[in-house]
Amino acid sequence: MGVFRAVVLSALLATVSVGQDAISADGTNFTLAGDNVSYLFHVDTESGELISDHYGAPVDDFTPPAFVLPWGWHDNLANLRREFPDVGRSDPRLPAIHIEHPDGDTVTALLYKSHQLVQGKPELPGLPATYGNDSDVSTLQVHLYDNVSDVSAVLSYSIFPKYNAIARSFSVTNNGTGNISIERAASFSTDFPNVDLDMIEVQGDWSHEFNRVKRKIDYGETTFRSTEGFGSHLHNPFFALVSPSTTETSGEAWGFNLVWTGSFEATAERFSNGFVRVLFGLNSLHTSIQVKPGESFQSPEAVSVYSAEGVNGMSRSFHDLYRNHLSRGKQTHKTRPILLNSWEGLGFKFNQTSLVRLAGEAEKLGVELFVNDDGWFGVEYPRQNDTLGLGDWTPNPQYFPDGLGPYVAQVNNLTVLNSSQPMQFGIWVEPEMVDLNSTLYNEHPDWVLHAGKHARTLTRNQMVLNVGLPEVQDFIINTVSGILDSANIQYVKWDNNRAMHELSQPSDSYNYILGLYRVINNLTTRYPDVLWEGCASGGGRFDAGLLHYWPQHWTSDNTDASDRLTIQLGTSLVYPPSAMGCHISKAPNGFNQRNISIEFRGHVAMQCGSFGLELNPEELTEHEAAAIPSIMAEAKKVNPIVISGEFYRLALPDNSAWPATQFVSEDGSESVVFAFQQKYTVKPAAPAVKLQGLDPKARYSNDLDNGTYTGATYMNGGINIQWDRADYQSKLIWLKKQ
Numbered sequence: 001m002g003v004f005r006a007v008v009l010s011a012l013l014a015t016v017s018v019g020q021d022a023i024s025a026d027g028t029n030f031t032l033a034g035d036n037v038s039y040l041f042h043v044d045t046e047s048g049e050l051i052s053d054h055y056g057a058p059v060d061d062f063t064p065p066a067f068v069l070p071w072g073w074h075d076n077l078a079n080l081r082r083e084f085p086d087v088g089r090s091d092p093r094l095p096a097i098h099i100e101h102p103d104g105d106t107v108t109a110l111l112y113k114s115h116q117l118v119q120g121k122p123e124l125p126g127l128p129a130t131y132g133n134d135s136d137v138s139t140l141q142v143h144l145y146d147n148v149s150d151v152s153a154v155l156s157y158s159i160f161p162k163y164n165a166i167a168r169s170f171s172v173t174n175n176g177t178g179n180i181s182i183e184r185a186a187s188f189s190t191d192f193p194n195v196d197l198d199m200i201e202v203q204g205d206w207s208h209e210f211n212r213v214k215r216k217i218d219y220g221e222t223t224f225r226s227t228e229g230f231g232s233h234l235h236n237p238f239f240a241l242v243s244p245s246t247t248e249t250s251g252e253a254w255g256f257n258l259v260w261t262g263s264f265e266a267t268a269e270r271f272s273n274g275f276v277r278v279l280f281g282l283n284s285l286h287t288s289i290q291v292k293p294g295e296s297f298q299s300p301e302a303v304s305v306y307s308a309e310g311v312n313g314m315s316r317s318f319h320d321l322y323r324n325h326l327s328r329g330k331q332t333h334k335t336r337p338i339l340l341n342s343w344e345g346l347g348f349k350f351n352q353t354s355l356v357r358l359a360g361e362a363e364k365l366g367v368e369l370f371v372n373d374d375g376w377f378g379v380e381y382p383r384q385n386d387t388l389g390l391g392d393w394t395p396n397p398q399y400f401p402d403g404l405g406p407y408v409a410q411v412n413n414l415t416v417l418n419s420s421q422p423m424q425f426g427i428w429v430e431p432e433m434v435d436l437n438s439t440l441y442n443e444h445p446d447w448v449l450h451a452g453k454h455a456r457t458l459t460r461n462q463m464v465l466n467v468g469l470p471e472v473q474d475f476i477i478n479t480v481s482g483i484l485d486s487a488n489i490q491y492v493k494w495d496n497n498r499a500m501h502e503l504s505q506p507s508d509s510y511n512y513i514l515g516l517y518r519v520i521n522n523l524t525t526r527y528p529d530v531l532w533e534g535c536a537s538g539g540g541r542f543d544a545g546l547l548h549y550w551p552q553h554w555t556s557d558n559t560d561a562s563d564r565l566t567i568q569l570g571t572s573l574v575y576p577p578s579a580m581g582c583h584i585s586k587a588p589n590g591f592n593q594r595n596i597s598i599e600f601r602g603h604v605a606m607q608c609g610s611f612g613l614e615l616n617p618e619e620l621t622e623h624e625a626a627a628i629p630s631i632m633a634e635a636k637k638v639n640p641i642v643i644s645g646e647f648y649r650l651a652l653p654d655n656s657a658w659p660a661t662q663f664v665s666e667d668g669s670e671s672v673v674f675a676f677q678q679k680y681t682v683k684p685a686a687p688a689v690k691l692q693g694l695d696p697k698a699r700y701s702n703d704l705d706n707g708t709y710t711g712a713t714y715m716n717g718g719i720n721i722q723w724d725r726a727d728y729q730s731k732l733i734w735l736k737k738q
């Protein structure tokens with residue numbers, strides 16, 4: 001211990017103040033301060049352990065004593081609130097870092113060595129992450145060292161004060177002479193004191209994504225994970241801890257989101273003393289990551305947001321942070337073209353003539369971007385259904401005898417209604433996959449993820465290319481570049497329709513995601529003007545990692561407007577509506593035969609950044625065809641406020657037959673309200689829609705009753721809507737500040 005104390009003292013003398021308020025180091029007492037949050041931890045100078053002190057509403061000082069030491073049989077580390085728990089040394093709770101050393105032992109003692117404050121935020125090599133300049137974000141890096149095993153680590157905390165957000169990651173360096181293996185890596189870890197908390201997360205399945213669920217953090221582990229190689233439809237790498245009394249608009253909420261596209265694990269562990277340990281990082285079933293002597297492992301980043309304004313306050317912080325400091329695409333802050341996607345209208349049954357005809361129908365409706373979904377490729381194995389051709393990215397010569405160029409030119413020759421703009425063209429790809437029936441698989445059977453002689457399971461008839469292999473990465477980069485160079489393509493929908501099942505090593509899935517980031521980084525840098533949309537059988541890969549590169553994601557294959565309200569509002573817990581892709585599809589809906597009016601379907605879809613149609617206009621009813629022009633006009637008018645405004649969930653579809661949402665423009669001069677009646681009942685009467693985010697003293701006109709009222713009246717009295725006696729009614733109401 002004596003040696004360690006000397007190290008600590010030298011670090012104390014070396015502490016540098018960089019004259020910033022967001023992070024201060026009083027010796028080795030660290031304070032990260034946001035506008036409405038404080039995050040405090042310190043080094044125990046006896047042991048060198050990092051001890052958590054406070055994460056929540058602002059505090060000014062370290063409270064003396066900094067923590068209460070419970071008495072009892074479990075002692076030492078078991079009773080401490082730890083910032084970066086490792087394995088062994090008397091802490092029976094789950095660790096944030098678990099390393100297998102060259103001799104097979106797994107005990108690690110990562111203790112404080114030094115720290116430094118950095119203006120701004122260093123990049124994480126090869127990984128997506130939040131970013132910002134010196135005035136947006138400050139970083140504290142804490143250096144830790146294990147004197148026994150020659151392993152060192154750097155814990156990095158970056159605070160974005162305006163958003164009450166902290167991004168954390170760590171690196172581990174092998175300073176020894178043999179390989180070490182990372183068996184568990186939680187990017188975020190902290191210990192809350194003895195406090196009652198509930199966990200909110202989103203669970204679901206294909207076409208049933210993002211259903212909000214809440215459970216009590218009880219003794220033991222409350223945990224969920226993805227072992228699918230990507231975030232999956234089952235859960236999302238997001239959760240919130242909330243006080244039991246927290247509501248949408250009031251109370252404490254701590255949100256956590258992993259900036260990672262692969263398998264993950266989220267845990268809240270309540271120990272006998274009541275402390276709650278939070279761990280959020282890689283799924284330990286998919287780690288065992290080898291680190292050679294002299295090399296380092298860099299964890300993905302986790303972002304945490306604190307809100308004292310309930311769950312909605314937490315969501316708004318995530319939205320603002322992600323739009324301004326995560327999603328780096330040129331299009332992030334731009335309004336998006338109204339598109340028509342061929343999938344639900346034509347499926348696999350098309351050729352150049354029918355596609356151009358569909359685009360012509362789209363032209364008449366005012367569509368700005370025509371998207372050719374799945375089915376356009378394949379020579380030896382033409383993609384006429386989902387058993388054929390994935391991997392063979394040559395346009396089907398029977399459909400496109402002259403290739404994509406002349407076909408796309410035909411689409412570009414169409415004009416966007418009431419403008420002289422050419423219609424844009426977009427294309428679907430799924431370049432991480434291969435069909436059994438494909439030239440690519442015949443030529444490169446070794447390129448797919450597989451485990452020795454075990455059967456290569458098929459899902460949707462396809463296998464996953466091992467994107468961890470550099471040759472596969474180069475193949476995808478060259479293939480997608482070739483498609484983009486062959487025609488005037490302004491949008492790409494990048495799909496991913498199955499999970500990883502057979503891995504030859506647990507870390508294959510981790511290496512895959514690093515390879516995928518290399519590929520996407522390369523392509524988005526090379527084609528910055530292309531609008532990229534992620535998709536994974538709907539919302540299976542809606543995550544912050546991909547949002548770094550791509551500004552939007554297809555939210556769900558379920559396009560039923562009623563189900564979509566639940567899915568979209570669930571997605572908005574963490575991801576901004578501006579990042580969601582939402583389309584009007586035909587009625588009755590192909591999934592559940594629900595017959596919902598075109599107006600309701602339109603109002604649900606236009607709450608998303610990327611609005612579009614996913615139907616064959618030739619199949620529209622007379623009423624639908626007549627209604628579409630005004631729906632398109634409304635969607636265009638609403639789009640700017642969806643892209644940059646603040647989003648409020650006013651009433652949730654799970655709790656009310658009258659869900660409602662609201663956007664307030666950045667400058668506060670206008671607001672738009674979407675109100676719905678999902679189910680008509682004789683009684684009870686519909687409640688007033690109470691607005692949020694307005695200036696209570698300012699007066700706003702509205703186009704429902706054409707009255708003008710104060711913000712206080714709208715927020716405290718609310719808007720009363722006279723609904724028709726029918727299910728699935730909707731209203732869009734504009735407010736203008738006077």
Ligand code: DGJ
Pocket residue numbers: 343373374428495497535536537538554556557
């Ligand atoms: C799944 C996607 O989610 C759909 O939108 C569509 O693109 C199909 N794949 C095409 O195979």
